[in-house]
Amino acid sequence: MDQIPCLDILIYAHDGRGLGHASRSIAVGMAVRRLFPELKVLFVSGCRLSQELIGSAPLDWLKLPSYETKVEMGKSRGIAGRSLYTDTQLGRLRAEELRHLTKLYRPRLVLVDHTPQGKHKELVPALSANDSRDTIWVLGVRGVVGEVPQTRSELAATLFAQHYHSMLWYGDSTVLGPSHRRLLQQRFATDPVECGYVLRLAELAFWHNPLPVPATSPAGTIAIPWLGEESLRFLACLAEALQKIPVSFGCWYLFIDTGAEPETQRAIGALFREVENCRIEPPGGNYVPTLLHSKTAVVYGGYNSIMDILHVRIPALIVYREMADEEQRIHLERIVGATGEQVAMISESRVSAGELEELLLNNLGSKKAPTYGIMTDGASSAAKYLCRLLS
Structure with missing residues (x-):
């Protein structure tokens, strides 16, 4: 297998309740394929709608069995997924699968969305196996992290310090103010790279032109x-x-x-x-x-x-x-x-x-707005940063 070239970039997004984690990661992957078509890129997630989000863009992906959550009293808890494995069982299976994937494809760089440890700590075995430091690990974080315990844990800070090269922040400080970026800076002892917001539709437009017109207005x-x-x-x-x-x-x-x-x-x-x-x-x-x-x-x-x-x-x-x-x-x-x-x-x-x-x-009765004064070139900014790391 050593004769097969290494994967350039592996992009991981855990499957949450919505599509934000997968959508951001897919948009960055699209931007890499658009700006640097010579790079080998693979997206991995349990998100069932990944193909719909990718559309006809030349971004290949691997499907993991999906997690399921149920919201009760404003808090989400894990339940058995469609594979009928429990949340805990699926976490152990996916952890082993991700460890195997990183060993098989030998990515030069891994971009992780949201938390350093992944959902249910499923990235920990892959991180631990990277003893030789041949792989660069980068964390991407949304504009407002919120009160997510996994991102505030000692484990998250320790794993980031031990295994990650840097952090990308998918937000705009002119909109969100300095506090969210500063909080990440304090928590992970790093200076997050401010990329701006990541717009999947802007990337998708490059590969879908023209789009079909709906039959009914x-x-x-x-x-x-x-x-x-x-x-x-x-x-x-x-x-x-x-x-x-x-x-x-x-x-x-x-x-x-x-x-x-x-x-x-x-x-x-x-x-x-x-x-x-x-x-x-x-x-x-x-x-x-x-x-x-x-x-x-x-x-x-x-x-x-x-x-x-x-x-x-x-x-x-x-x-x-x-x-x-x-x-x-x-x-x-x-x-x-x-x-x-x-x-x-x-x-x-x-x-x-x-x-x-x-x-x-x-x-x-209202009209379309002129362009907003918001940084929305996050996908391109992230793609260019990742490419600089590889070079």
Whole structure:
């Protein structure tokens, strides 16, 4: 196997509840393939929607068995995944798989998203096996980390100090202020490289040109990547609001991951059965062209969805969940301040049908915004930094 060239860059993202970890990592991988097409790059994750996020970009990837989580009282806990292994069992299996992958492909550089140890410490065996220091390890962190225990642990700081070369920060200090970057600096005793926000759609546009036009003119795109405790209540309010909006505005496209439970799927179908000009489908290839041609959007407040809205610049409602780590709320408040009246934040658990109707009608009468004064070249910046490390 030594006669086979080493992999240049292995990009790892653990599969969280949403798509932010995978989306950021995939965007950086796309930027590497665009700017440095001679480099061999591989993305690895358990995210089931990775191929939909990659599209036709020439970024290859390996699928790990997926973790599953359930949110209760604003906190997530691991449950058995679709492979029916428990959270703990799957963590041990994936840890061994990742150790084997790094041994087999011998990457010159590994880019890790979010935490040095990976989900359930699954990167620890691979890190420990890198005794010769032949591989450069780099950590990439979102703009607002939030109160995530894994990033605040002594293990995270120790592993970073022992095995990692540097840290990339996917945020903009002019929007978020200096505190988030300073916190990382203090916690990991390093100076994070400020890359700016990572916009997957900006990278995807390079490989998808032109994109197909939706068959029916869209009024708006509504994207819900995962269902939480209050999601069905919110969807009931949304269905009531959409029923009162004139059909002349166009069709509403709902991209909802309804999960594997037939009961939940039937409940969502029943909510929107009476709504004219409404289409429901799982997240997939139609999402991007529909969003690009929409007058407005309703998305949830994860990193991936916010970046999509920054890219298209249409008026949007961003829904935030009442989570214990408060990452979404903190981040959204800063984004709303930077985008003016184009983006409004609403609480999933508290918004009413009447409020939704009023906000959506207002957005349908608004126009696309000029470019925002936000650093959004994070994918290219990260790709260039990684290439400098390799050279």
